[in-house]
Amino acid sequence: MPSITHNIESLGRKTVSSIEECGYVTALFFESIYWLVMGKRRNQAIRFSAVVNEAKKIGVDAVAISAVLCFAIGIMLAIQGIETLKTFGAQSQVILGIALSVTREFSPLIIGILVAGRSGSSIAARIGTMNESQEIDALQVMGINPVRYLASPILIAMLIMLPLLVILGDFMGLLGGAVYSYIDLNISFSAYAERSFEILTIDDISQGLIKSVVFAAIIALVSLSNGFQVSGGAEGVGKATTRSVVMSISLIVLADMIFTYFLNR
Amino acid sequence: MEKMPAIQVENLVSHYGEREILKNISLEVPRGEILVIMGGSGSGKSTFLRSLLGLKKATSGKVQLLGKDILQMNESEMHTMRKNMGVAFQGGALFNSLTVGENVRLPLREHTKLDESTINIMSRMKLEVVNLAGFEDLKPAELSGGMIKRAALARAIVMDPKLLFFDEPSAGLDPVAAVELDELILTLRDAMRMTIVVVTHELESAYKIADRITVLDQGRILMTGSVDEVKNSSNKRIQSLLHRQARNEDIDADEYLKRLTRKSPIH
Incomplete structure (x- = not known):
């Protein structure tokens, strides 16, 4: 009997703490946006240089790896597509499959997961360490709002850089598909490009971009809130880092599913 | 206004969860005084x-700094107040991604519209005060423990605050570095007329710098007085703190049994 009440109690505690966390993340989002809009008026503007600095770390430094991964995804889709379509003798339709799946699905998803692993972990670790060494307290007593100084630039940079990376990913994915199609089916690059542009509509591209904006918010907020809530020294920082990556990626995949459902109805 | 104490605390009660940490604390610090808060671990001095x-919302009571109650303040009033406060944290809390110079310049950058060269001169002046001239391009990781504390002090005083708070200035320092830091604190009071609150458990340092000492124990103030008054106090707990004796508390048998047999809290 005691073990049942014990389980119910711990379930209750977990529920309360999850709801608390949702509240925290929401508040963090609105506070970050608040400083973006009101910062200047309150003499605490968000530094442009801080946003640029974060944008470099989140976006520019991830260009090469994003390009390679999306290129590989393009090739992979081409191989699978051609293999499947052979059954119907419709191999050339592979261009359609690649164009839609790269722009709508794979590019945002791969970029989202990549950035969650790369930047999400580093943000959580950085903020968590600052929290542990009282640097966040120091900011606060200096009258520098930590959300304005640390969180807003990260959120803004993420919201700008992720869609840009997705556009790069779209291009590299299509290029990967084109390269393999040329090798296997001897479709020329110009024919491939022409057919791709015929197929793709603004809607397809924007579907991927809308998702990437949502993923950006997820990564930034999850890793920031995990970082700000670190306690328990080095182990706490490690836990927060792992947790923020796992949470970001899980939420990205779930959000992707929900968005795909609604955007394709 | 000038006559008002710099810091006035009335009936301050503070909790962590359900545990009462501070029990009805009242205290006054006149302007230009160095008050040392002493107490063992768990006495509530950090809280x-x-x-x-x-940084921690009190459960009840009043905390007036420079005549204004910080518990009643809205955010923009608190923001203004913070420009009059300098804090040097125990571990320094310097921003590791910035150089020493950038750390010291940060408050000026964020709070003033001074041009870059003025900011540079002002921050270098403060680095001179703490004897760190020439170290401004180093990262905090490249400094020794004493230098980190001095750099943190430079950052704390760069806005010329009226109130300076210093958490454990001499903890973890060699005796020479600790004495140097004490001298520095005295200089700051005399040269800049700051009101300074120092939290420490180092006796020697406390005797040297304090105008008055407040002894905290288990969330209560045991006494506040001059160095001699504290030294000559007949209070047993104060004497054991001063002479580094172990606490020999009377053990309440029922309490003891309850502690041993209590159920672990659920996490």
Whole structure:
């Protein structure tokens, strides 16, 4: 009997703490946006240089790896597509499959997961360490709002850089598909490009971009809130880092599913 | 206004969860005084400092800094107040990604519209005060423990605050570095007329710098007085703190049994 009440109690505690966390993340989002809009008026503007600095770390430094991964995804889709379509003798339709799946699905998803692993972990670790060494307290007593100084630039940079990376990913994915199609089916690059542009509509591209904006918010907020809530020294920082990556990626995949459902109805 | 004490605390009560940490603390610090808050581990001195800094919301009571109650302040009033406060944290809390110079310049950059060269001159002046001239391009990781504390002090005083809070200035320092830091604190009071609150458990340092000492124990103030008054106090707990004796508390048998047999809290 005691073990049942014990389980119910711990379930209750977990529920309360999850709801608390949702509240925290929401508040963090609105506070970050608040400083973006009101910062200047309150003499605490968000530094442009801080946003640029974060944008470099989140976006520019991830260009090469994003390009390679999306290129590989393009090739992979081409191989699978051609293999499947052979059954119907419709191999050339592979261009359609690649164009839609790269722009709508794979590019945002791969970029989202990549950035969650790369930047999400580093943000959580950085903020968590600052929290542990009282640097966040120091900011606060200096009258520098930590959300304005640390969180807003990260959120803004993420919201700008992720869609840009997705556009790069779209291009590299299509290029990967084109390269393999040329090798296997001897479709020329110009024919491939022409057919791709015929197929793709603004809607397809924007579907991927809308998702990437949502993923950006997820990564930034999850890793920031995990970082700000670190306690328990080095182990706490490690836990927060792992947790923020796992949470970001899980939420990205779930959000992707929900968005795909609604955007394709 | 000038006559008002710099810091006035009335009936401050503070909790962590359900545990009462500070029990009805009242205290006054006149302007230009160095008050040393002493106490063993778990005496509540860190919580008290956090309450004074506005980092921890008190359960009840009043904390007036420079005549204004920080518990009643809205955010923009608190923001203004913070420009009059300098804090040097125990571990320094310097921003590791910035150089020493950038750390010291940060408050000026964020709070003033001074041009870059003025900011540079002002921050270098403060680095001179703490004897760190020439170290401004180093990262905090490249400094020794004493230098980190001095750099943190430079950052704390760069806005010329009226109130300076210093958490454990001499903890973890060699005796020479600790004495140097004490001298520096005295200089700051005399040269800049700052009101200074120092939290420490180092006796020697406390005797040297304090105008008055407040002894905290288990969330209560045991006494506040001059160095001699504290030294000559007949209070047993104060004497054991001063002479580094172990606490020999009377053990309440029922309490003891309850502690041993209690159920572990659920996580």
